Amino acid sequence: MPALTDDGVGRRIAYYRSVIRPKMTQQQLADAACVALGTVRKIERGERGVTDATLEAIADALGVDPARLRSDRGAAHTRVRAALPALSAAIATYDLPDDGPVRPLRDLRTEVAEAARWRLAAQYTRIVRSLPGLLVELARAFHDAPAEDRAESAGLLVKAYRSADAVAYKFGAQDLSARLVDLMRWAAPEAGDPTLAASVAYVRTETFFAARAHAAGLRALEQALDAAPAPVGASAIAARGALHMRAAVIAGRAHDSAAATSHLDDAREMADQVPEGVYCGTAFGPDSVRTHEVSVAVSLGDVHVGRALDIAREWKPPEGMPAERRSGFYIELARAQLWTGLPDDAFASLKVARHIAPQHTREHPWVREDAAKLRRLKRADAETLTHFAEWCAAT
Numbered sequence: 058m059p060a061l062t063d064d065g066v067g068r069r070i071a072y073y074r075s076v077i078r079p080k081m082t083q084q085q086l087a088d089a090a091c092v093a094l095g096t097v098r099k100i101e102r103g104e105r106g107v108t109d110a111t112l113e114a115i116a117d118a119l120g121v122d123p124a125r126l127r128s129d130r131g132a133a134h135t136r137v138r139a140a141l142p143a144l145s146a147a148i149a150t151y152d153l154p155d156d157g158p159v160r161p162l163r164d165l166r167t168e169v170a171e172a173a174r175w176r177l178a179a180q181y182t183r184i185v186r187s188l189p190g191l192l193v194e195l196a197r198a199f200h201d202a203p204a205e206d207r208a209e210s211a212g213l214l215v216k217a218y219r220s221a222d223a224v225a226y227k228f229g230a231q232d233l234s235a236r237l238v239d240l241m242r243w244a245a246p247e248a249g250d251p252t253l254a255a256s257v258a259y260v261r262t263e264t265f266f267a268a269r270a271h272a273a274g275l276r277a278l279e280q281a282l283d284a285a286p287a288p289v290g291a292s293a294i295a296a297r298g299a300l301h302m303r304a305a306v307i308a309g310r311a312h313d314s315a316a317a318t319s320h321l322d323d324a325r326e327m328a329d330q331v332p333e334g335v336y337c338g339t340a341f342g343p344d345s346v347r348t349h350e351v352s353v354a355v356s357l358g359d360v361h362v363g364r365a366l367d368i369a370r371e372w373k374p375p376e377g378m379p380a381e382r383r384s385g386f387y388i389e390l391a392r393a394q395l396w397t398g399l400p401d402d403a404f405a406s407l408k409v410a411r412h413i414a415p416q417h418t419r420e421h422p423w424v425r426e427d428a429a430k431l432r433r434l435k436r437a438d439a440e441t442l443t444h445f446a447e448w449c450a451a452t
Contacts, residue, residue, distance in 0.1 A: 066100070066107055066112070066126055066127065067100045067101045067102060067103045067107075068101070068103070069125065069126045070086075070097075070100060070101055070115055070119070070126055071101040073119045073121050073125070073126070074086050074101075074119060081118075081119070083097045083098060083101070086115065086118055086119070089118035090111070090114040090115045090117070090118040091114060091175075091178070091180060091183070092111055092114060092115070096111070097115075100115075109136075110182070110183075110186065112126060112127070113136060113182050114180070114182060114183070117180075117182065117415040117416050118415060119415075120411040120412060120415045120418075120448065121448065136182055136185070137181050137182055137185050137224060137228055137416075138228060140185035140186070140189070141185070141224070141225065141228065141230050141233060143185070143189040144185060144188060144189055144192070144221050144224070144225065144233065145233055145236075146189070147188070147189040147190070147192040147193050147221075148192060148218075148221075148236060148237065148240060150193075150196070151192075151196050151240055151243075152196075152200075154193055154196040154197045154200060155193070155197075156197075157193070157194070157197060158194075159194055159197045159198045159201060160194065162198070162206060162209060162210070162213075165191075165194065165195060165198060165213055166209075166213060168187065168191055169191070169195075169213045169216050169217050169220075171187075172184055172187065172188060172191070172216075172217060172220040173216060173219075173220055173338055175220070176219070176220045176223045176338075176381070177335065177340065177379035177380065177381055177382075178379065178380045178381070178414070179380050179381040179384065179414035179415075179416050179417035180416070181223070181224045181227060181228070181416045181417075181420075182416065184220050184221065184223070184224050185224055188217065188220060188221045188224075191217055192214075192217055192218070192221065195210070195213055195214045195217055196214065198210045198213070199211055199213075199214055199244070199247075207247065208247065208248050208249050208250075209248075211244045211245070211247035211248040211249075212244075212248035212250060212253055214240075214244045215241050215244045215245050215248060215253055215256075215257065216338060218237050218240050218241045218244070219237075219241060219256070219257075219260055219338060221237055222234050222237035222238060222241070222260060222263070225237060226263050226267075227416075227417065227420050227421075228420055229420070229422075231264075231267045234263060234264070234267070235264050235267075238257075238260060238261050238263065238264055241257045241260060241261075242257055242261065245257045251284075251285065251286040251293070251296075252286060252292050252293055252295075252296040252336075252337045253337055254284070255281060255284075255285045255286070255296035255297070255299070255300055255337075256296065256299070256337045256338055256339055258277070258278065258281030258284075258285075258300060259278075259281075259299050259300055259303050259339060261277065262274050262277070262278060262303050262307055265277065265307060266307070266310070269310075271307050271308075271310040271311035272311045272313075274307045274311075275304060275307050275308050275311055275313070275316060278300055278303055278304040278307065279304065281300055282297065282300050282301070282304070285297045285300060288327065288330075291330075291331045291332075291336065292336050292337060294327050294330050294331050295327070295331055295334075295336035295337070295339070295341040295342075296336065296337060296339075297327055298323075298324050298327030298328055298331070298341050298346070299324075299336070299339045299341045299345075301320045301321070301323040301324035301327060302320070302321075302324040302341070302345065302346060302349045304316070304320040305317045305318075305320035305321040305324060305349060305353050306349060306352050306353055306356055307356075308320060308353075309352070309353040309354075309355075309356025309357045309361075310356045312357065312358075314357055314361070317353050317356070317357060321346070321349065321350060321353055324346050324349065325343075325346050327341075328341065328342050328343045328345070328346040329343065333345065333375075333377075333378070335379065340378065340379050340382050344374060344375060344378055345378070345382065347368065347372060347374075348374055348378075348382055348383075348385065348386045348389075350364065350365075350368055351364075351365040351368055351369070351386055351389045351390060351393070352385070352389050354368075354393065355389045355392050355393050358396075362393045362396055362397060363397070365389065365390060365393035366390075366393055366394065366397065369390050369393075373386075374386045380413050380414040380417070381414055381417050383413045383414070384410040384411075384413040384414035384417050384418050385410075385417070386410075387406045387407070387409045387410035387413070388406075388407070388410045388418065388421055388423055388424055389423075390406045391403040391404075391406035391407045391410070391423075391424075391427055392423055392427060394406060395427055395430065395431070400431055400434050403427060403431065404431050404442065404445075407424060407427065407428065407445065408445070410424070411445075411448075418449070419448065419449045419450075424449050424451075425449050425450060425451045426451075428442075428445055428446045428449055428451035429446065429451040431446075432446045432451065
């Protein structure tokens with residue numbers, strides 16, 4: 058990637074870092090942007106240039122459009138959206154990949170794990186930069202794998218497809234997302250791992266959310282629960298518990314309060330048996346179930362929304378929870394606050410969500426809808442709200 062000369066970029070980064078609310082230290086900015094602290098310091102002092110990739114990561118961490126940091130202030134463009142065709146091309150030949158080099162499984166394993174960490178941290182720009190080439194290489198590795206490596210190669214494919222799907226789904230590329238889910242379902246049986254199959258069923262629910270086919274999605278999850286491994290050991294318990302969490306939310310969207318409550322109770326029972334953590338690519342544990350309680354309350358709507366506010370008064374997602382899930386909590390909470398006549402609180406929650414995971418927040422359709430409504434209500438500081446609405450492209 059070409060490096061931008063400083064030309065005031067470092068000063069603008071320092072300005073936005075020091076004036077946004079809440080303010081950020083250089084260390085916090087470095088952590089949020091996944092760059093070295095020394096890099097941030099040198100960029101702000103004008104001692105080094107900054108690549109487009111680093112600038113976008115910093116802009117996302119600051120919650121500002123990259124164009125505000127560039128010297129030319131030109132029209133912004135989304136590199137993630139521009140990269141989606143490359144992802145599509147990478148999976149077009151999943152069954153007949155082009156010839157090419159294949160690294161050892163240990164190297165591929167490391168890259169797939171890194172992509173999964175970026176997914177949980179909502180670092181979508183980083184995913185699309187590395188995934189197209191990795192997906193092609195993983196397809197080669199799978200088709201050329203000796204018998205003893207075939208299962209692991211298939212498992213790595215599934216996990217990489219999941220990271221790619223996170224980008225496609227969050228950025229509204231529903232057809233690409235559905236294709237990636239189908240590929241996960243194709244490769245998962247080759248891996249021979251029941252917990253991985255359960256995680257694919259968890260992800261598949263996205264297609265039902267996108268189609269608003271909530272009752273059908275609930276049936277699919279209940280079938281997946283029937284096929285899930287017995288809850289013996291932390292991974293199997295978490296796999297089953299995550300399916301119950303997902304089923305509770307989609308039952309809420311289907312306005313089936315009895316099923317939502319039942320699945321939430323089952324998820325809570327599973328969560329009490331394992332520590333909070335990431336199991337087979339999905340965060341699960343007591344804190345994750347608590348975030349889903351808010352989601353279920355908002356999905357059910359009406360008299361249930363107050364439950365989301367009750368939870369938020371006594372509990373907040375801990376910093377150790379994946380950024381995507383933490384930001385999702387505040388996005389859901391903002392909707393509940395807006396519905397109950399608390400627009401200022403709703404805007405505060407949206408700003409927290411942006412601070413935690415800018416890319417996830419900016420692309421969330423509820424954020425756009427709620428920011429547009431807040432703008433029409435003319436609540437909060439007009440300039441601040443206007444900047445936020447423009448940032449997330451609210452209409």
